Amino acid sequence: MTPASKRFLPPEAIARIARLELRARAVVEGVLAGLHKSPYKGQSVEFLQHREYVRGDDLRRVDWKVWGRQDRLYIKEFEEETNLRLTLLVDGSASMDYRSGALSKYDYAATLAASLAWLALSHGDAVGCAVFDEKIRASVPARTKRSHLSSVVDVLETSRSNRPTAFGPVLRSLSETLPRRGMVVIISDLLGDREGVFQGMQFLRRRGHDLVLLHVMDEDELTFPFEGPTRFEGLELPEHIACNPRALREGYLAAIEEFLANARKRSAAARCDYSLIRTGEPVDAALVQFLSRRSSTAV
Numbered sequence: 543m544t545p546a547s548k549r550f551l552p553p554e555a556i557a558r559i560a561r562l563e564l565r566a567r568a569v570v571e572g573v574l575a576g577l578h579k580s581p582y583k584g585q586s587v588e589f590l591q592h593r594e595y596v597r598g599d600d601l602r603r604v605d606w607k608v609w610g611r612q613d614r615l616y617i618k619e620f621e622e623e624t625n626l627r628l629t630l631l632v633d634g635s636a637s638m639d640y641r642s643g644a645l646s647k648y649d650y651a652a653t654l655a656a657s658l659a660w661l662a663l664s665h666g667d668a669v670g671c672a673v674f675d676e677k678i679r680a681s682v683p684a685r686t687k688r689s690h691l692s693s694v695v696d697v698l699e700t701s702r703s704n705r706p707t708a709f710g711p712v713l714r715s716l717s718e719t720l721p722r723r724g725m726v727v728i729i730s731d732l733l734g735d736r737e738g739v740f741q742g743m744q745f746l747r748r749r750g751h752d753l754v755l756l757h758v759m760d761e762d763e764l765t766f767p768f769e770g771p772t773r774f775e776g777l778e779l780p781e782h783i784a785c786n787p788r789a790l791r792e793g794y795l796a797a798i799e800e801f802l803a804n805a806r807k808r809s810a811a812a813r814c815d816y817s818l819i820r821t822g823e824p825v826d827a828a829l830v831q832f833l834s835r836r837s838s839t840a841v
Contacts, residue, residue: 550824556653557644563695566656569826626667627684627724630655631716632698635675635707637733642762643822650821651729651758652698657829658727659694663687668724671697672716676708684724707734713742723750731758732805743812753814756832757805761822766794
């Protein structure tokens with residue numbers, strides 16, 4: 543750990559806190575204050591811009607004068623004086639159980655989600671949460687009360703199945719059911735249905751949501767530190783391979799770099815804010831970096 547990061551809690555310290563709600567409070571208290579700025583644009587008295595109508599929009603906001611001139615439906619957008627609506631989508635598939643350190647990828651992702659919920663609720667924002675694999679396993683709708691954090695934590699601590707991920711159907715369904723535009727944060731390792739996640743992002747983007755992808759990867763997956771004869775077992779498929787890791791390292795690292803580059807490229811194409819987060823770094827440091835960037839770029 544570098545000297546600049548000593549003020550942050552390492553994953554080992556977070557792991558010693560058994561309750562997820564207390565983990566979240568330890569991560570955010572006193573560290574993330576003052577970084578919040580709502581990117582949501584909603585209804586107020588000051589006109590901002592037009593955008594094309596999408597199914598589900600309030601017809602009372604259609605600009606009928608524009609329709610009369612162009613025969614196309616456009617919605618009036620206004621500067622927002624109310625707060626953010628945050629939806630947290632956490633990948634609960636079997637691959638998220640991998641761990642090389644104190645926290646599995648799922649433990650890390652759940653801590654990230656609970657910390658973001660704690661921060662948002664402390665600013666009066668509405669927070670909803672869902673855990674999914676090939677379908678949504680548990681969810682809670684958005685609420686603004688601070689006591690709602692307990693409901694979010696209950697969702698994150700729900701019993702999970704050893705199933706693979708099906709991003710496409712899950713994200714498409716959510717795009718049709720989320721009641722209004724806001725920020726959607728997807729926390730996942732992206733292993734499995736990668737094409738589906740980017741197709742799903744397009745559905746959410748067309749509904750006007752601000753998208754964030756927090757790509758959680760274990761240090762082992764990024765550095766491939768294995769030595770000597772090793773047996774690798776699949777978490778989502780009943781398959782294994784026994785090999786000498788040295789023979790695989792070069793090809794593996796090239797493949798993982800291509801995987802990460804593709805995730806960055808596809809996220810940019812979907813106008814999604816992408817961050818790679820390593821399970822070996824402090825959770826609060828990862829959040830400070832992410833929220834600082836959001837604060838400096840939000841308009």
